[in-house]
Amino acid sequence: MSINQENSFKPSLSLVDATMIVAGSMIGSGIFIVSAEVARSMGSAGWMMGMWVLAGVVTLIAALSYGELSGMFPKAGGQYVYLREAYNPFIAFLFGWTQFGVIQTGTIAAVAMAFAKYLGYLEPALGEKNVLWSIAGLNINMAQLVAIASIFLLTYINTRGVKNGKIIQTVFTFTKLFSLFGLIVFGLILGAKAEIWNANWENAWNSASLTMVDGQVVTTALTSMAFLGAVAVSMKGTLFSSDAWNNVTFIAGEIKNPQKNIGRALFLGTFIVTIIYVSANLMYLAVLPFNEIAFAEQDRVGVAAAENIFGAGIGAYTIAIMIIISTFGCNNGLILSGARIYYTMAKDGLFFRKAGELNRFDVPGYGLWIQAVWASLLCLSGKYGDLLAMVIFGVLVFYVITILGIFILRKTRPDVPRSYKAFGYPVLPAIYIVVALSLAVLLLIYEPKYAIPGLGIILLGIPLYFLAKKELK
Template structure:
């Protein structure tokens, strides 16, 4: 008879619809809503274009989420997107996703959010700034901010190694705080901070697609046309899509959700819809409170902090920094909780370290969690927030496209599979997502080459690794 201290290999369903929805929403709401509007505004210039970037990201995220509901209902098991790609195509495609997920997608996102947590912590405690270099040896530099990011990732990994209920309870608690805080910020902004003169000034060149530069106190507009205009849109969408990403994290832990064939799809719809509305309202509030120049050139891109200063004065900036810290802390908790389940399923398939296929005494994949922690910590040392963001989003888009196309493929090749839930608007809505995401991926490949090419190289590196693993299985 198995005792509680022995490792197990099967997950136990412990999470309800509220837990699942909070994991979706909490994994989405991280640092992006407080930061990326600055880069977007610099890239596209007008308030109208800035809001449109957020709206477009929200629309395609919701389309993807409701489409994923069909796959989640068909395969209500741990592993999420890895399983969907394996079943829709073949084990190689599934492995390329899982390999990229570990190498850069999930771990890179965890690192980027950890760096963002440190960025806001440094606002309250300047000693934790990325300018405070603790160690320098040749090309290697360790800053206080990087160390903070690594420590937070380690702490959250430990919490999640204690059991899924502990991780989910923390996620629900932090997500509720984030939702209430953001709604409160929006309401306070419209009531106490909004000014008609700022709103009108921000909308004067709302649909003039231009790049912004600041010389002294003088704001300059450079009109964009042709390929340059598409490049600006792609760079902007990089930020909005990253801010809205990780909505599919709940699919990775489907085996631990009660009634997954119902609750996974429903949590995807509820979580993405609520967060999309919040993100759009937050940016409308920014435009009603803060001049466009102050949004575009906020110190360290901390638009949220600047906005709080306009609403509440100097004390508001402290409140906003704390809000952002809570937000990024909760976001990383959801990412760490869900990510390790993918490596667990890969290990069960013989395509990852075998230790990752074992659950610890708390019924969670402890080895997977700590492997993820170590590699995400290494990535914290490799770049700044925006660099990590660019490295991650290209691979994310490629695999989202393949997964949505997998819906068509499974409908054609495996019509006999039970489909308790079907993608609404099929075949039109999933096709809309594929077209938009493909166009953005191509534009990022053109305009963010120094990040997207390494990302593509990491994905392709998985091909020889896969065949090495398969040959070893054959020998075994």
């Protein structure tokens, strides 16, 4: 096996490929589920839509801001490189550690389990209820093995070269984009009812929390402080459904004309997904009474909507197939891009040395397999859901620090060529920093059981950094 240096990365991904990685990594199962929690938390159609629009606007601002950084440093590792250049290797390591320990691998595990659960819906023998072993109080079920098999299959494909990964990504992302557009169009044409739409918008801006008590929906008006807490809970879901757009920056070394195409892909991908997410929620409001959105069985709003559009049997199967396609394509993008962070960390002497090697297909094969093994262990642990809830706080913090880096680099590195400048600088990046920091603070106040451990995961990287400096020289 030949060992290649970074300049052996082959720039074979076009603008379309890069855009499909952005959109495909963002769209998983969240759009079919998260609206239920948002509806319960906010209590009205206007505020529910407001949370999705806010998430979309915030994501777009962040993506447009990252365009400047991607033009300055079009290298493998993306956001890790931006943090290293704007600050120092220590801050970059904290990001890389959190990505490997929880964010990237935890997301891969959660998406793989969603894939397996819906595959189990079509074939119950492959589902969670089929428990195979019970070891030391830990139940191993068939869905976990299916999830791990999907991770290993996609990892193997991606170790055989970026061209294989990009084919899967483009095919699956186009398929799920057209499927979602189709669901939205069919919903608005076949399933929409004027009386449902009008009733949902009758008190569109009355904020309230909704709870189910003895089969009855209880509405409790939100005080100003409770309203902020509801926003924090809602944005945790909508932002996470819109996350992973930054993954395209990790594979900058394999994108053609990265100085321009990464910024373009970030905008196009996030814009397409934002339009789809907002349209899907408008369709839900046209098809389902508000309380049926809020209290959809197991939060499966997409299934409830599809059943109203196509009928019970066909609707449920339609959404199950859409989620299987969506999650498989989503994980391909996450797996493909994640290992490039570990590659760059290894080059800096801050990760396992072999992760900094490219295999004969010019991809970081060792890093891909390390990622696969850890993500698979998270699948077996059953704790990936808790981990993901914890790290949305860390995700926001690193986005804020990265975008703040634009201001720093404008002063410290004014001579570095910028093929693309942050849109609306300095106003829009500053607005993002204020909004994202506010949300992080709200999460600390109103969701401390998740945010504080999330902060702890980041801080755990401090001793690990010095250990890495010592052991991996």
